[in-house]
């Protein structure tokens with residue numbers, strides 16, 4: 001059975017990706033940071049559907065987290081067919097209000113540990129494997145409201161480009177999937193039960209609605225599949241036509 005690790009898979013987009021990849025026949029490693037209850041629920045949902053999944057607890061961005069995650073993975077498998085780097089934190093802070101501490105934390109989770117987790121797990125990824133990085137429409141659409149967050153996603157896109165070139169000869173593809181505004185906990189405070197917020201979010205997308213987790217999961221599933229074997233080093237824009 002092929003194995004896929006999804007970082008930040010207890011909730012939101014990561015959860016949707018984990019459930020979808022499990023349906024596609026992968027054994028899924030469900031990484032989470034704090035919400036053990038939700039992470040266990042994902043494993044239960046996969047198993048109830050006849051699939052296979054296990055938990056891997058590690059809060060990326062904290063010292064030792066990459067080693068800890070790699071250790072838990074190695075206890076269960078020596079092969080990783082798909083790595084989905086999804087876990088990230090996002091804070092909406094404009095330039096004037098940003099602090100060095102918050103900036104460092106954003107880069108530690110969204111960039112540094114994504115980089116070193118990939119470095120650490122690369123020996124487990126076989127020829128023909130897949131690396132999928134979840135970035136954001138904010139690398140294309142100016143987003144001064146959260147400039148440091150947007151910069152972390154830009155850094156990941158540059159990483160993807162270089163890594164795709166390096167790993168191409170082995171048939172390993174490396175791609176970004178860039179969501180638009182999706183209905184997840186991150187956006188709950190201004191999007192859920194707030195018709196004004198929801199209307200604003202919809203107006204940013206040509207498709208005139210907020211995106212669903214499953215719509216990002218479907219794109220990740222495609223990139224992870226054999227059908228996408230000749231797609232690498234690129235960004236799949238899944239923003240519903242954000243700011244067209």
Ligand SMILES: NC(=O)c1ccc[n+]([C@@H]2O[C@H](COP(=O)([O-])OP(=O)(O)OC[C@H]3O[C@@H](n4cnc5c(N)ncnc54)[C@H](OP(=O)(O)O)[C@@H]3O)[C@@H](O)[C@H]2O)c1
Nearest residue numbers: 008010011012013033034035060087088136181182184185
């Ligand atoms: N939602 C959007 O509109 C949107 C738009 C563009 C891009 N994105 C990107 O999509 C990805 C997922 O976002 P989301 O909206 O699904 O987020 P979310 O609903 O807030 O869920 C975050 C998930 O990541 C985990 N996580 C958070 N910090 C972590 C850490 N340090 N180490 C390991 N796991 C961690 C959380 O685990 P716990 O449950 O344990 O806390 C949770 O499973 C992110 O890369 C985000 O930047 C989202």
